[in-house]
Amino acid sequence: MSSAALKKKALISDPVEPAVTPPPHLGDTQFLTRPKIAPRSRKRELPEGLWAKCPKCKELIYDKELDDNLKVCVKCGYHFAISARERIHSLVETCSFEEMDSQMESVDILRFTGPASYEAKLAAYRRKSPLLKDAVVTGVGRIGPHRVALGVMDFSFLGGSMGSVVGEKLTRLIEAGTNQCLPVVIISTSGGARMYEGMFSLMQMAKTCGALAYHAQARLPYISVLTDNTYAGVIASFATVGDVILAEPEAEIGFAGARVIKDTTQAELPPGFQTAEFLQKHGLIDAIVSRNEMKAKLIRFLHFLLKNPTQR
């Protein structure tokens, strides 16, 4: 075997997908707390508060303004990450959301031994956000007139990675949808399967897709919404089997991380590779919908697919 061939072999037997793909552009510095703004700044007249710098247009945006616009940059339309609860709030009718399995928590079933213990990681995330027990929030709520089984992932919890809790909560949600004749809407953002739970994480892919098989058999609608960013084990399971697949603008979406692909194939990546727009051009995504339009769009699709919306 030539050394080049050996090199190629070595690369190909390499990891195929990182279980948790590091977010490509969400650095720690993105949300700036009280940035040091020079006194001459044109922003100085705004009251002191929290600011965010838009990674796309580089403008500083007052947090309140960003929150009021569902974390979409008012200047350029860039979609910042949004928490699961904020997103649910933006989609469901007031007081209509009944959360399911809100107390379910991950356990360190493998007693994972590594540079950082899984136990300690979980504890740190729980301290950081006591209301978010894991990377998905599920429940039944009304979107417009339609009762919907709604699952929303949250990237801020361990990179939105899917372990047993994410898989179990989504499976129960889908099963509730099947049993109660409800459409399912899942909004994804995830680095992939959660390494710390080993094969139990991988099996959540089969579990959620299996539940969706029964939901589909009952001829109930499933709408999958892909948001920045969604990768690996989630892209290779429930996120890509929607009857309708929507995506937020410029969301990064893929199976393998771009760096892994580059390292493995030594190929130049085409422009816009692994963006929502690229994937729509290549036939995966039905429509790209901005966050501000998402609720109206979901209502339109649900209305169209459900024969008798008032009874659902």
Next chain:
Amino acid sequence: MKHQLEFEKPIAELQRKIHDLRRQSESHGSGVNVEAEAKSLEAKLEALKHQIYSNLNAWQRVLVARHPQRPYTLDYLNLAFNDFEELHGDRMYADDRAIVGGFARLSGERVMVIGTQKGRDTKENILRNFGSAHPEGYRKALRLMRLAAKFSLPVITLIDTAGAYPGVGSEERHIGEAIAVNLREMMLLDTPILAAVIGEGGSGGALGLGVADRVLILENAYYSVISPEGCAAILWKDRAASSKAAEALRITAADLKRMELVDEVVPEPLGGAHANPSSAAAELKSALVRHLAEVRALTTEDRLRGRYAKFRAFGHFSEPAIRAA
């Protein structure tokens, strides 16, 4: 020259010693003493093999699973099945040679066999893309599974892949979707499905053929959510930590059986499947025949309910006990 793993060296050394001894005795006229010595060394060899192979750590098993002389899908098709007729192509884009499939007979019974296929040398590996399939491979597999269901042929999948291929074409043609559709469709496919991990069970690329009524794994095969190297690179920031990662991820056949993630561990001959492919194939065949008979005996309804229940049960979490009303 035969590929040799580091921990196999004492075995090879002893084998050479026995070989030399025998040759000496042949050329110098026999000596009863020499033969007796060779016999005693052979006994020692068996003991050594047993001692080494029953104490392999997770990383060493990964190396055995990747051994270049290890039997691949087509070897098992030759050794454990009869009358294989390969069927090509996904009827959409291409014929992915990293996945082979077609009609075969298992102990006389008609079955559909689908498996990932690695190459044995550079030329073959280019053809087989080192056993890493593109979307077309998974779509071909699904086409063949549907064909099997139409004619009530049981499906047997043989899994040996480092993972689905991470490449530009793979992403452009939606490798994730191809795998996901298989996961959904296999759950309700109306025919018995058996899956066997025969070498590497690399993540989603393995699972894409892995939804089955029974999941078997060979003794030295592994099945993992991420390659040990990938896990080491992410968590340890050091690929040299692969051995630690392999241990932490609990990916060996024995670990998976203990966690009830697989139904059965198929024993390999002493020294690994590559030491005696026909014996490995015989073990696999007898396990497949036995499980197939059991799964066949079920009604469709029970079989599909069992298949879902099996995967439905995977996962560990905590939740507060439901409070009494």
